[in-house]
Amino acid sequence: MRLRIDAGAGSGQRTRGRGRVATIEAVQGDITTQAVDAIVNAANTTLLSGGGVDGAIHRAAGPGLLEECRALGGCPTGEARLTRGHRLRAQYVIHTVGPVWSGGGRGDAELLRSCYVTSLALAARHGVRSIAFPSISTGAYHYPIEQATEIAVRAVRECLARPSPVEVLRFVCFSARDLDVYQRLLSAD
Numbered sequence: 001m002r003l004r005i006d007a008g009a010g011s012g013q014r015t016r017g018r019g020r021v022a023t024i025e026a027v028q029g030d031i032t033t034q035a036v037d038a039i040v041n042a043a044n045t046t047l048l049s050g051g052g053v054d055g056a057i058h059r060a061a062g063p064g065l066l067e068e069c070r071a072l073g074g075c076p077t078g079e080a081r082l083t084r085g086h087r088l089r090a091q092y093v094i095h096t097v098g099p100v101w102s103g104g105g106r107g108d109a110e111l112l113r114s115c116y117v118t119s120l121a122l123a124a125r126h127g128v129r130s131i132a133f134p135s136i137s138t139g140a141y142h143y144p145i146e147q148a149t150e151i152a153v154r155a156v157r158e159c160l161a162r163p164s165p166v167e168v169l170r171f172v173c174f175s176a177r178d179l180d181v182y183q184r185l186l187s188a189d
């Protein structure tokens with residue numbers, strides 16, 4: 001099941017750049033199989049393979065990805081790093097490090113927002129036209145799904161309301177429950 005929404009829908013910002021409108025959509029699925037230019041990985045600060053979506057991406061991409069990640073020397077929380085996609089269909093993997101939920105009082109929201117903003121900035125610098133995001137921080141890092149999704153949707157709408165090569169942004173939800181949350185918030189103004 002898929003929901004497509006124009007970036008900026010409800011905010012009066014349906015066009016941007018040369019008049020193109022970016023599509024923001026939510027699907028249920030496995031991010032490793034997405035046929036997009038770049039997939040985003042919810043990594044940890046070491047950038048060395050962990051569990052969850054990170055483990056799935058490394059398994060699908062093969063050992064070359066870990067080798068390339070080792071050379072990057074880690075990534076601070078809220079920032080992003082780019083590698084090639086190796087055996088994935090995606091040309092690039094953008095590794096970003098979400099915050100571990102600490103109750104909301106220690107800049108969690110700003111750090112999570114920064115993951116989306118910095119990932120999209122990096123994507124733009126590499127001419128990425130289609131990109132898939134997992135639900136960053138909402139697995140092992142325990143960020144509440146509703147709050148995390150609000151931050152994700154607001155951040156990407158704001159980024160894609162400005163000139164960017166990104167034409168399609170897909171949120172790939174692992175569970176039907178997460179997809180429900182994304183669909184509800186994408187439909188809302």
Ligand code: ADP
Pocket residue numbers: 029030031032042043051052053054056057098134135136137138139140141142143172173174175178
């Ligand atoms: P974090 O440590 O940032 O919380 P996790 O990998 O534990 O990252 O979880 C982030 C989200 O990714 C969770 O919603 C989890 O269910 C989801 N996830 C796990 N594997 C995949 C996958 N192959 N494709 C898409 N999402 C996935």
